[in-house]
Amino acid sequence: xxxxxxxxxxxxxxxxxxxxxxxxxxxxxxxxxxxxxxxxxxxxxxxxxxxxxxxxxxxxxxxxxxxxxxxxxxxxxxxxxxxxxxxxxxxxxxxxxxxxxxxxxxxxxxxxxxxxxxxxxxxxxxxxxxxxxxxxxxxxxxxxxxxxxxxxxxxxxxxxxxxxxxxxxxxxxxxxxxxxxxxxxxxxxxxxxxxxxxxxxxxxxxxxxxxxxxxxxxxxxxxxxxxxxxxxxxxxxxxxxxxxxxxxxxxxxxxxxxxxxxxxxxxxxxxxxxxxxxxxxxxxxxxxxxxxxxxxxxxxxxxxxxxxxxxxxxxxxxxxxxxxxxxxxxxxxxx
Amino acid sequence: xxxxxxxxxxxxxxxxxxxxxxxxxxxxxxxxxxxxxxxxxxxxxxxxxxxxxxxxxxxxxxxxxxxxxxxxxxxxxxxxxxxxxxxxxxxxxxxxxxxxxxxxxxxxxxxxxxxxxxxxxxxxxxxxxxxxxxxxxxxxxxxxxxxxxxxxxxxxxxxxxxxxxxxxxxxxxxxxxxxxxxxxxxxxxxxxxxxxxxxxxxxxxxxxxxxxxxxxxxxxxxxxxxxxxxxxxxxxxxxxxxxxxxxxxxxxxxxxxxxxxxxxxxxxxxxxxxxxxxxxxxxxxxxxxxxxxxxxxxxxxxxxxxxxxxxxxxxxxxxxxxxxxxxxxxxxxxxxxxxxxxxxxxxxxxxxxxxxxxxxxxxxxxxxxxxxxxxxxxxxxxxxxxxxxxxxxxxxxxxxxxxxxxxxxxxxxxxxxxxxxxxxxxxxxxxxxxxxxxxxxxxxxxxxxxxxxxxxxxxxxxxxxxxxxxxxxxxxxxxxxxxxxxxxxxxxxxxxxxxxxxxxxxxxxxxxxxxxxxxxxxxxxxxxx
Numbered sequence: 001x002x003x004x005x006x007x008x009x010x011x012x013x014x015x016x017x018x019x020x021x022x023x024x025x026x027x028x029x030x031x032x033x034x035x036x037x038x039x040x041x042x043x044x045x046x047x048x049x050x051x052x053x054x055x056x057x058x059x060x061x062x063x064x065x066x067x068x069x070x071x072x073x074x075x076x077x078x079x080x081x082x083x084x085x086x087x088x089x090x091x092x093x094x095x096x097x098x099x100x101x102x103x104x105x106x107x108x109x110x111x112x113x114x115x116x117x118x119x120x121x122x123x124x125x126x127x128x129x130x131x132x133x134x135x136x137x138x139x140x141x142x143x144x145x146x147x148x149x150x151x152x153x154x155x156x157x158x159x160x161x162x163x164x165x166x167x168x169x170x171x172x173x174x175x176x177x178x179x180x181x182x183x184x185x186x187x188x189x190x191x192x193x194x195x196x197x198x199x200x201x202x203x204x205x206x207x208x209x210x211x212x213x214x215x216x217x218x219x220x221x222x223x224x225x226x227x228x229x230x231x232x233x234x235x236x237x238x239x240x241x242x243x244x245x246x247x248x249x250x251x252x253x254x255x256x257x258x259x260x261x262x263x264x265x266x267x268x269x270x271x272x273x274x275x276x277x278x279x280x281x282x283x284x285x286x287x288x289x290x291x292x293x294x295x296x297x298x299x300x301x302x303x304x305x306x307x308x309x310x311x312x313x314x315x316x317x318x319x320x321x322x323x324x325x326x327x328x329x330x331x332x333x334x335x
Numbered sequence: 336x337x338x339x340x341x342x343x344x345x346x347x348x349x350x351x352x353x354x355x356x357x358x359x360x361x362x363x364x365x366x367x368x369x370x371x372x373x374x375x376x377x378x379x380x381x382x383x384x385x386x387x388x389x390x391x392x393x394x395x396x397x398x399x400x401x402x403x404x405x406x407x408x409x410x411x412x413x414x415x416x417x418x419x420x421x422x423x424x425x426x427x428x429x430x431x432x433x434x435x436x437x438x439x440x441x442x443x444x445x446x447x448x449x450x451x452x453x454x455x456x457x458x459x460x461x462x463x464x465x466x467x468x469x470x471x472x473x474x475x476x477x478x479x480x481x482x483x484x485x486x487x488x489x490x491x492x493x494x495x496x497x498x499x500x501x502x503x504x505x506x507x508x509x510x511x512x513x514x515x516x517x518x519x520x521x522x523x524x525x526x527x528x529x530x531x532x533x534x535x536x537x538x539x540x541x542x543x544x545x546x547x548x549x550x551x552x553x554x555x556x557x558x559x560x561x562x563x564x565x566x567x568x569x570x571x572x573x574x575x576x577x578x579x580x581x582x583x584x585x586x587x588x589x590x591x592x593x594x595x596x597x598x599x600x601x602x603x604x605x606x607x608x609x610x611x612x613x614x615x616x617x618x619x620x621x622x623x624x625x626x627x628x629x630x631x632x633x634x635x636x637x638x639x640x641x642x643x644x645x646x647x648x649x650x651x652x653x654x655x656x657x658x659x660x661x662x663x664x665x666x667x668x669x670x671x672x673x674x675x676x677x678x679x680x681x682x683x684x685x686x687x688x689x690x691x692x693x694x695x696x697x698x699x700x701x702x703x704x705x706x707x708x709x710x711x712x713x714x715x716x717x718x719x720x721x722x723x724x725x726x727x728x729x730x731x732x733x734x735x736x737x738x739x740x741x742x743x744x745x746x747x748x749x750x751x752x753x754x755x756x757x758x759x760x761x762x763x764x765x766x767x768x769x770x771x772x773x774x775x776x777x778x779x780x781x782x783x784x785x786x787x788x789x790x791x792x793x794x795x796x797x798x799x800x801x802x803x804x805x806x807x808x809x810x811x812x813x814x815x816x817x818x819x820x821x822x823x824x825x826x827x828x829x830x831x832x833x834x835x836x837x838x839x840x841x842x843x844x845x846x847x848x849x850x851x852x853x854x855x856x857x858x859x860x861x862x863x864x
Contacts, residue, residue: 139410140402141423258757260423262347262471263415266484267784272348305801306409313403 005081005099005106006132008298008321013108013132017101018081020049022108032083034110035094036061036175049076051085053121053208054093057175060204072121088112089123090278091176092210098126106130107292111301113277114284115147117180119210125291132298132321133289136279137257138307144257144281150274151184154253157272158189158231161251167224169244170253171236171270174198176278178233179205179212181255187213190229194218195243197235224248239270257281289316338366339374339436340468346483355485356493363497368520369437375494375523376515378485382476383516386446387454389417389478395455396421399462412804415752418474425462425470432464439473444516487538488725498524506724511535512587533574536581537607537652537660538724542714542731549695549734552715559664559718560690560698562710563733564647565622565820566613567629571646573599573606574656580612580646588612591632592644594683601682602674605656609722610648610687619647619709621864622834623822648675649687649714652722660722667722705736706863711819712736738817738835739859741851742842744772745812748794749805751779759791759806762838764816766829768853775829775856778816781838790841813850815840821856822864831856 003016012024020030027044034040034050036057041050043062050058052069059067070076072095075084080102085095090111097108105128112134116122144150154170161168172178174197182202185192192215194202199217206212216227224230224247232247239252254270257277265273280288289297289311299308300321311318345358363371376382397407407424414420439461446454465473475481491509495502505524511534513523545552552558568583580588580595589595592612602608614620614628624642628634651671652660659667668689675686690713692698702713712735720730743764751760761779765772782790790812797809817839824832 139413140400140406141410141414141420143423261414262419263752264757266347271350303413306406310403310406 005101005104006108015081015099018078020078022097023110032097033058034088034097035091040110051093051095056204056208057093057201086124086126087121089114089120092120092205094120096126098128104129108132109134111279113280114288117147118183119179125288127293129294130296131289131292131294132300134279135285135299135302135304135307137277137281138285138303140282142257142260142281143283144275144277147184150276154184154274155186155189157253162229166249166251167230167232167247168253169232169234169239169247169250170255171234171239172255174201174235177255178202181233182212185231190231191216191227193227193230193232195234195238198233336436336439336465336469337433340472343472343483344468346485352489356489359490359493360496363493370435372515372520372523373436373440375490377481378490379509381515382479383440383443385477386443387458387477392421392477395458396425399459400424400426412752418478419471421474422467422471428465429463431466440476443476494524506538510538533577534572534579536570536572539568539570539583540723540731541726542733543726543728545732545734549698555692555694557718559716560692561649561687561714562705562708563712563714563735564611564613565709565711566611566625569610569612569646571595571598571608573602574604576604591628593634594644597683601678601684605653607653608646608648609650609652610646612644613647614642615645616643621709621822622820645683645685647685647687650722663719663721664716665718702734702736738819739821739863740815740817740839741856742813742845743816744810744847744850745808745814746772746774746810747805748808758787759794760787764814766851766853766856772810773829773853775831776816776833776836778836778838786841810847813842813845813847814838815842820863821860823860831860
């Protein structure tokens with residue numbers, strides 16, 4: 001039997017024809033990277049390939065790396081394989097990776113969402129024979145409200161918090177989610193203050209030309225009284241830490257797809273949970289898979305067994321990716 | 336339903352008691368009486384009689400959502416709540432409406448008179464008129480279990496504020512076996528002289544855990560000490576020729592413990608005792624004996640003989656028909672001793688004996704022997720204190736024994752549900768038996784959120800085999816398991832069962848080989864079982 005186009009190994013997804021890996025988790029010679037989140041873009045590879053739009057963040061996070069870039073849709077021959085990167089809509093610069101060997105096409109989705117968030121390059125369905133799909137939210141209980149509706153809830157919470165004498169502090173992952181929230185917030189309400197981790201990534205993206213509202217970096221000498229009506233954007237780990245003390249009375253919010261479940265909202269012990277995710281919800285996962293036209297589906301990251309069973313009943317040849325590696329760093333991964 | 340849903344959201348969104356109380360108070364001021372009554376009923380665990388089964392609910396919801404039933408069934412343990420799972424999978428309402436809570440309850444109650452097919456139409460019709468939060472609440476009316484972080488104390492305070500009445504009086508009025516469909520808000524809360532309910536218990540006073548040295552409590556002479564019994568807290572109400580036994584959770588346990596019918600033969604009416612229900616035969620029997628009686632609504636004769644119970648009384652709340660709670664403990668105690676001093680051994684009543692101690696060290700020495708007395712530790716109660724309600728710091732302290740511990744190896748892991756849906760939180764632990772690891776207990780709690788996140792990442796990377804939701808993981812991590820008691824159990828593979836096992840420490844410092852053995856466990860069983 002011929003080698004499959006892509007194979008699942010203990011280093012990650014491997015292409016024998018091209019001798020490269022996609023988002024590998026152990027050091028390899030050549031790594032194709034879907035996007036800059038820490039559980040996809042790891043340090044230590046000899047050579048990296050990523051989209052031009054993802055490159056600045058990769059360099060910012062991984063430092064001195066040997067990084068080659070590629071435009072969306074541009075074909076590139078690597079050994080016996082032809083690869084191309086296609087927008088995944090997950091975060092700015094994120095991609096699905098299409099790999100073609102001898103006329104057979106596989107697509108590794110990386111992380112993706114279908115809703116247009118106004119910043120990330122919109123998701124593009126790619127026809128293929130085999131589709132490796134994430135399914136972080138692969139249960140029918142996950143369905144997102146439109147972004148505009150969540151934006152209205154966010155801004156109402158901001159206004160109410162200020163009216164109640166509290167500074168709203170919103171927790172969000174520093175790459176992607178934070179900038180998406182920035183674009184949803186109404187700067188007319190007040191100034192937006194950012195934690196250092198978010199500020200530096202935001203500056204990188206702003207430098208690339210992504211349109212983001214003005215932010216003020218929270219430095220040790222910052223006096224909250226000089227920024228009346230401000231909202232603070234911080235990584236989840238900063239919520240509840242000493243860093244928060246400077247803001248006095250606060251109302252905490254957390255934005256994530258997990259907030260759809262009341263139990264998770266309560267565990268977070270935030271004052272408010274906003275249901276917003278950079279991953280596809282149940283309807284979007286199903287639509288994305290249908291639009292690939294693929295017969296073979298490989299489910300990874302999430303409720304893989306349940307999702308694969310559902311797909312099989314729907315007529316797909318669906319299976320669970322055998323090695324599933326969780327992220328060490330919740331801070332920067334799924335949600 | 337919109338105002339009730341708004342109340343639910345306001346309470347559910349905050350962790351601050353003050354904000355919850357304010358939200359409930361303002362709701363109670365605004366809505367009509369019938370809405371108030373049902374709201375308070377639901378928050379105290381009273382719900383309309385169930386007219387459809389949860390199985391039917393699942394089937395109808397799956398059908399309406401266009402999902403196979405198994406997929407809904409798989410989603411349910413992950414969400415952790417059936418009412419919520421159904422609310423989340425249903426498509427958006429086609430005909431949104433705003434009808435009050437009482438309307439939906441009335442409709443649910445009428446379902447009893449309808450044939451099954453019509454019941455289904457009614458439920459589907461309701462789902463079509465309610466938004467996501469309202470649906471969750473509507474489903475909860477059927478499935479029960481309104482756990483939304485409203486304590487009895489919080490609710491009492493809100494009602495008192497909204498009606499400008501005394502908190503203690505409201506607390507008393509809410510106790511007992513009232514039903515929303517047979518009373519009114521006026522009769523329950525406002526009526527000047529409500530028919531005194533012969534069964535109505537007093538709110539329990541709950542002790543705090545003593546974490547500091549007892550020396551901080553001051554002069555030992557100000558305190559009464561007694562065993563902290565390992566049974567079920569119970570309040571025995573004797574009034575007007577009837578007897579009622581209440582649990583701390585305000586559940587009526589009268590039928591489960593028929594022994595207490597005889598209490599009326601030995602004590603006068605107008606007596607209310609607070610104490611501990613214990614399996615007893617010339618002394619306390621192990622908790623595992625009492626356990627045979629828990630959860631049984633009817634008790635076979637054989638079991639009555641095998642596991643007889645008594646109330647070990649430690650407080651007198653009503654005497655001669657008068658509320659006795661404001662009297663100092665010393666007075667209540669003297670009266671209690673006078674009442675129980677005369678009762679013969681066949682009475683299902685015992686006095687919880689005081690522990691005499693000259694100084695704190697002497698008490699500490701006695702406490703160290705608690706397991707031999709089949710107690711969990713000692714209780715300290717201030718002699719001049721009244722009987723308060725709820726958990727209030729200062730007058731009652733429980734000074735429990737340090738738990739027993741054993742170091743064990745984690746061998747299986749399972750994801751949690753509800754609050755802990757995306758974490759591995761349910762673990763099985765094993766001890767060595769020669770070269771083999773023998774599972775002996777599960778534990779779910781004791782780790783910090785941060786530790787749960789760490790172990791979750793580790794489990795994902797170190798799964799060796801999956802059995803449905805259960806993952807066999809590499810034998811690597813050693814945890815200290817703390818527990819309150821140990822007893823032989825033929826139902827468990829290891830032959831041993833623990834009480835309240837939890838992970839007290841993650842022993843990063845211990846290699847696998849230094850985990851305890853089955854022999855160590857057996858030695859504990861021999862000493863404490």
